[in-house]
Amino acid sequence: xxxxxxxxxxxxxxxxxxxxxxxxxxxxxxxxxxxxxxxxxxxxxxxxxxxxxxxxxxxxxxxxxxxxxxxxxxxxxxxxxxxxxxxxxxxxxxxxxxxxxxxxxxxxxxxxxxxxxxxxxxxxxxxxxxxxxxxxxxxxxxxxxxxxxxxxxxxxxxxxxxxxxxxxxxxxxxxxxxxxxxxxxxxxxxxxxxxxxxxx
Amino acid sequence: xxxxxxxxxxxxxxxxxxxxxxxxxxxxxxxxxxxxxxxxxxxxxxxxxxxxxxxxxxxxxxxxxxxxxxxxxxxxxxxxxxxxxxxxxxxxxxxxxxxxxxxxxxxxxxxxxxxxxxxxxxxxxxxxxxxxxxxxxxxxxxxxxxxxxxxxxxxxxxxxxxxxxxxxxxxxxxxxxxxxxxxxxxxxxxxxxxxxxxxxxxxxxxxxxxxxxxxxxxxxxxxxxxxxxxxxxxxxxxxxxxxxxxxxxxxxxxxxxxxxxxxxxxxxxxxxxxxxxxxxxxxxxxxxxxxxxxxxxxxxxxxxxxxxxxxxxxxxxxxxxxxxxxxxxxxxxxxxxxxxxxxxxxxxxxxxxxxxxxxxxxxxxxxxxxxxxxxxxxxxxxxxxxxxxxxxxxxxxxxxxxxxxxxxxxxxxxxxxxxxxxxxxxxxxxxxxxxxxxxxxxxxxxxxxxxxxxxxxxxxxxxxx
Numbered sequence: 001x002x003x004x005x006x007x008x009x010x011x012x013x014x015x016x017x018x019x020x021x022x023x024x025x026x027x028x029x030x031x032x033x034x035x036x037x038x039x040x041x042x043x044x045x046x047x048x049x050x051x052x053x054x055x056x057x058x059x060x061x062x063x064x065x066x067x068x069x070x071x072x073x074x075x076x077x078x079x080x081x082x083x084x085x086x087x088x089x090x091x092x093x094x095x096x097x098x099x100x101x102x103x104x105x106x107x108x109x110x111x112x113x114x115x116x117x118x119x120x121x122x123x124x125x126x127x128x129x130x131x132x133x134x135x136x137x138x139x140x141x142x143x144x145x146x147x148x149x150x151x152x153x154x155x156x157x158x159x160x161x162x163x164x165x166x167x168x169x170x171x172x173x174x175x176x177x178x179x180x181x182x183x184x185x186x187x188x189x190x191x192x193x194x195x196x197x198x199x200x
Numbered sequence: 201x202x203x204x205x206x207x208x209x210x211x212x213x214x215x216x217x218x219x220x221x222x223x224x225x226x227x228x229x230x231x232x233x234x235x236x237x238x239x240x241x242x243x244x245x246x247x248x249x250x251x252x253x254x255x256x257x258x259x260x261x262x263x264x265x266x267x268x269x270x271x272x273x274x275x276x277x278x279x280x281x282x283x284x285x286x287x288x289x290x291x292x293x294x295x296x297x298x299x300x301x302x303x304x305x306x307x308x309x310x311x312x313x314x315x316x317x318x319x320x321x322x323x324x325x326x327x328x329x330x331x332x333x334x335x336x337x338x339x340x341x342x343x344x345x346x347x348x349x350x351x352x353x354x355x356x357x358x359x360x361x362x363x364x365x366x367x368x369x370x371x372x373x374x375x376x377x378x379x380x381x382x383x384x385x386x387x388x389x390x391x392x393x394x395x396x397x398x399x400x401x402x403x404x405x406x407x408x409x410x411x412x413x414x415x416x417x418x419x420x421x422x423x424x425x426x427x428x429x430x431x432x433x434x435x436x437x438x439x440x441x442x443x444x445x446x447x448x449x450x451x452x453x454x455x456x457x458x459x460x461x462x463x464x465x466x467x468x469x470x471x472x473x474x475x476x477x478x479x480x481x482x483x484x485x486x487x488x489x490x491x492x493x494x495x496x497x498x499x500x501x502x503x504x505x506x507x508x509x510x511x512x513x514x515x516x517x518x519x520x521x522x523x524x525x526x527x528x529x530x531x532x533x534x535x536x537x538x539x540x541x542x543x544x545x546x547x548x549x550x551x552x553x554x555x556x557x558x559x560x561x562x563x564x565x566x567x568x569x570x571x572x573x574x575x576x577x578x579x580x581x582x583x584x585x586x587x588x589x590x591x592x593x594x595x596x597x598x599x600x601x602x603x604x605x606x607x608x609x610x611x612x613x614x615x616x617x618x619x620x621x622x623x624x625x626x627x628x629x630x631x632x633x634x635x636x637x638x639x640x641x642x643x644x645x646x647x648x649x650x651x652x653x654x655x656x657x658x659x660x661x662x663x664x665x
Binding site: 115131147151154158162166169170173175177181182185189192 | 268270334362373374377390
């Protein structure tokens with residue numbers, strides 16, 4: 001029981017961290033850190049679900065996240081450029097605070113939703129956080145990379161809950177296929193544009 | 201042999217296989233058309249759940265198959281629908297020979313049609329929502345390739361379809377929970393809201409209706425025409441399955457009141473927007489929004505007559521939209537869809553102009569065109585609901601007519617300088633077939649009505665109240 005608590009805490013923290021990093025780094029041209037953050041979310045998802053699903057399922061989930069990030073980053077990652085940590089700027093601080101406000105907001109409405117969607121609180125919280133952050137990332141971004149990371153976050157949030165509601169292998173397969181297809185679509189769209197910058 | 205394998209799995213993978221031959225448009229059209237004709241012939245002649253005797257061998261033609269613990273099932277009653285879907289795919293594929301479309305269009309039509317059959321076949325039906333999402337995802341690369349503007353509509357389309365899937369999947373799960381205890385009003389109300397939000401995203405219900413206009417305005421009209429039609433139809437199909445499957449949903453009066461209100465709002469908004477559009481594709485998009493409103497209002501009335509009108513208008517819209525898409529696609533390649541650019545088109549391209557007018561008014565329902573008797577009944581039903589509702593819906597309906605007259609005046613405008621002729625002889629022949637088909641449905645409605653009665657018989661639980 002204690003182990004479950006610890007993995008849930010670490011898993012939840014990784015998901016929040018991953019989603020916040022993507023949101024804070026919104027529209028940055030070097031998207032490597034954001035893609036790592038996306039993989040980090042999936043590590044968190046695996047930790048959240050570690051006591052619920054079999055290792056085979058967990059590996060499939062983790063591979064979906066990793067491959068999704070790899071597909072999305074195929075055309076965008078330039079390994080020759082050294083990875084530099086971001087400087088703290090007012091925009092980043094504002095987005096960080098906004099993310100925290102969202103977390104508090106979800107924390108307040110989550111018990112209400114938990115009455116009709118019977119999944120563990122930590123999982124429901126993370127799912128709602130991913131969906132909300134995904135929507136915000138999508139809405140505020142002008143780059144295709146971040147718009148697709150937003151959509152993927154939204155879908156990951158849904159997947160996290162729906163996996164617990166529907167234990168059908170067919171549905172699980174569908175969700176993995178949809179996740180990867182969205183990533184593939186993102187990579188395809190970005191590869192057809194000279195500049196990832198998206199005219200809005 | 202079983203029905204889902206024949207009408208869903210084989211055409212889907214055949215479509216995927218056809219991608220390999222897409223360089224040769226003629227070959228892929230011939231192969232895909234042959235498959236469609238074969239499937240139409242089987243659906244019209246061989247009943248599901250029967251024994252087929254070929255020489256000394258016999259095959260039992262069953263109705264279901266198991267995939268990963270879930271059942272795909274196509275009953276005998278669905279055969280008219282199967283025949284319609286593959287006939288519909290057949291005409292899109294065949295007529296694509298006369299217009300310039302993406303080389304993956306033909307395989308895509310086959311795969312999308314198979315996925316819509318999957319929506320009909322899968323049990324529990326809510327998994328059909330995942331099929332719809334797959335259909336969206338496989339179509340989007342072609343949309344992106346042929347986009348004329350920024351691609352904003354394509355991205356919005358993806359987002360809204362994904363959000364719709366999320367809400368419908370969760371709503372579907374909640375609906376089965378409500379089934380266990382329908383008296384639990386707390387869960388019931390929330391389930392209704394979740395399902396409603398899902399359909400708001402999918403059916404372009406206000407305020408999430410903008411994607412349909414942006415998408416149609418920036419993509420190939422032939423491609424968007426097919427994909428949007430087939431997806432809107434699938435969304436309605438899933439809505440009907442919801443109503444058919446759950447008694448508590450069919451007997452929940454606030455739902456039907458809500459459908460009528462939403463329908464009225466959509467008709468007003470769609471028609472109002474349609475009047476002020478400056479692009480033919482956006483005009484068509486808002487016609488879809490308004491027609492979705494009419495469809496939801498008719499579903500909300502919850503009577504046998506309204507359901508019959510609902511089904512008839514849905515199919516008329518699908519047929520008319522095909523000819524609309526063909527006509528718009530027959531315009532010059534660099535055409536910007538602007539209504540101003542269409543001024544006086546009648547002088548250079550009379551058949552394109554005629555088809556645009558006839559297909560628009562076929563859906564809206566002008567006398568001597570297929571939609572007229574159904575739209576007249578719709579207005580009659582609206583007034584029988586209440587005089588205020590009837591008045592509001594009539595205003596919406598007349599705005600749609602006004603938008604159509606605006607299009608007609610533009611096309612017949614005596615422009616000083618006639619544009620260059622763009623319709624080819626082949627296109628002209630196909631457009632004449634289109635106009636003739638729409639008139640035939642009007643003057644010889646018996647086969648159409650018989651078909652509608654067969655479709656309606658599957659949903660007696662809904663139409664019967």
